[in-house]
Amino acid sequence: MLCAMSEPTLVGGARANAWAALFALGIAMAMAMGGPAFGQTAQEIVAATDQVRNPGKPFRTTVRLTEYVAGRERDHDTLAVFAKEDAGTHQYRNLIQYLEPARDAGKRVLLDGRSFWFYDPNSKVSVRISAQQRLVGQAAIGDVLTVNLAADYSATLAGTEQIEDAGHKSRQCWHLDLKSASDVAVYNRIEYWVEQGTFYPIKGKFYSDSGRLLKILYFRNFAERLGAIRPTEAIIVDAIDTSLATAAAFGDYRYLDIPDAWFQRDYLPRLQVQ
Numbered sequence: 001m002l003c004a005m006s007e008p009t010l011v012g013g014a015r016a017n018a019w020a021a022l023f024a025l026g027i028a029m030a031m032a033m034g035g036p037a038f039g040q041t042a043q044e045i046v047a048a049t050d051q052v053r054n055p056g057k058p059f060r061t062t063v064r065l066t067e068y069v070a071g072r073e074r075d076h077d078t079l080a081v082f083a084k085e086d087a088g089t090h091q092y093r094n095l096i097q098y099l100e101p102a103r104d105a106g107k108r109v110l111l112d113g114r115s116f117w118f119y120d121p122n123s124k125v126s127v128r129i130s131a132q133q134r135l136v137g138q139a140a141i142g143d144v145l146t147v148n149l150a151a152d153y154s155a156t157l158a159g160t161e162q163i164e165d166a167g168h169k170s171r172q173c174w175h176l177d178l179k180s181a182s183d184v185a186v187y188n189r190i191e192y193w194v195e196q197g198t199f200y201p202i203k204g205k206f207y208s209d210s211g212r213l214l215k216i217l218y219f220r221n222f223a224e225r226l227g228a229i230r231p232t233e234a235i236i237v238d239a240i241d242t243s244l245a246t247a248a249a250f251g252d253y254r255y256l257d258i259p260d261a262w263f264q265r266d267y268l269p270r271l272q273v274q
Contacts, residue, residue: 042157042176046192047150048199054092054146055226058084058258061250062099063144067137070243077101077136080273083146084258086113090151091184093263096144097273108271109141112263114184116141119268126268131186137246138215138236142186144248149192152185153178163193165202166218166235171195173202187214201231205239213239225253 060082067075078100083092096109106121109129118133119126131142149155158175165171173193180188191205204217216239219231232251238244261267 042155042174043150045157045174045194045199046153046155046176046178047148049192049194049201050148050150052199052228052230053201054083054085054148055228055253055255056085057255058082059226060252060254060256060258062252064247064249064251065136065139065144066247066249067139068245068247075136077104079135079144081144081146082256082258082262082273084260084263085148089113090148091182092146092148094145095258095262095271095273096141108268108273110263110265110268111145111184112265117265117268121269124269126265131184138238138244139246139248140186143217143234143236145186147186149178149190152180152182153190154181155179155192158191160196161193163203166220171200171202172197198229200229215239225250226255 060080063079063081065077065079066073077098080097080099082095082097085092091113092111093113094109094111098104098107108119108121110117110119110126111131116129116131116133117126118129129141131145132140134140135144156177156179158177160173161175162170162172171193173195176192176194178190178192187206188209189207189211191207192201193203194200195202200222201219203219206214206217208214216237218235218237219233220235221231221233222229223232224230225232232249234248234250236246236248262271262273
């Protein structure tokens with residue numbers, strides 16, 4: 001161990017350079033053994049991958065959800081998602097606007113930081129819903145929201161693994177176990193694989209309150225969006241019937257000054273969203 005080594009008999013800059021080299025070697029050894037670098041906790045790894053997924057300022061994106069059955073397209077929806085982080089809680093408030101198909105255009109889903117609300121412009125009524133209510137195929141409302149997992153879950157490091165990503169590329173990952181730690185957490189438990197070095201999210205397994213595996217999600221198509229490399233597509237596979245899958249493609253990212261009023265339930269009927 002490094003702490004058991006006697007100090008080299010060096011002076012001045014030579015001694016400083018020797019200890020700098022030993023410190024760098026220690027970091028390399030920690031990474032090679034699969035552990036986080038010094039002082040880096042499982043929670044900090046999750047926070048770092050949150051920054052990969054989420055821009056740091058309020059933004060808008062579109063999400064196209066396409067349901068596949070045995071590789072054939074069956075249905076699709078297109079949504080606009082508006083997201084803004086709460087500076088106090090670090091949780092995101094979200095507004096989802098349905099764009100397609102035409103029969104659903106104008107419908108909205110709101111996460112105001114505490115509850116989920118569905119608004120229908122025909123009835124002009126908003127009702128409380130679950131984040132696990134399905135949108136299309138295997139994609140639930142909670143799957144398209146912008147969330148900071150570090151704010152909603154308590155993380156522990158289960159180990160390190162070399163896994164294949166959605167494109168069958170080998171990735172060396174931290175394997176994290178996330179347990180629900182807030183009322184707005186969508187799932188009770190998540191197994192999460194994050195690539196070492198890049199902090200790219202690679203894979204997730206999502207569990208119900210009873211412990212049943214619901215779905216498996218793979219992130220893919222990493223590309224520069226709003227100043228950073230982010231995943232631009234997620235593949236959601238049913239845990240029971242793997243012939244059922246839904247692709248969520250994220251596009252048209254834009255920073256946007258979003259008024260706080262957009263995240264108020266009473267304001268939903270008056271919103272003018274483009």
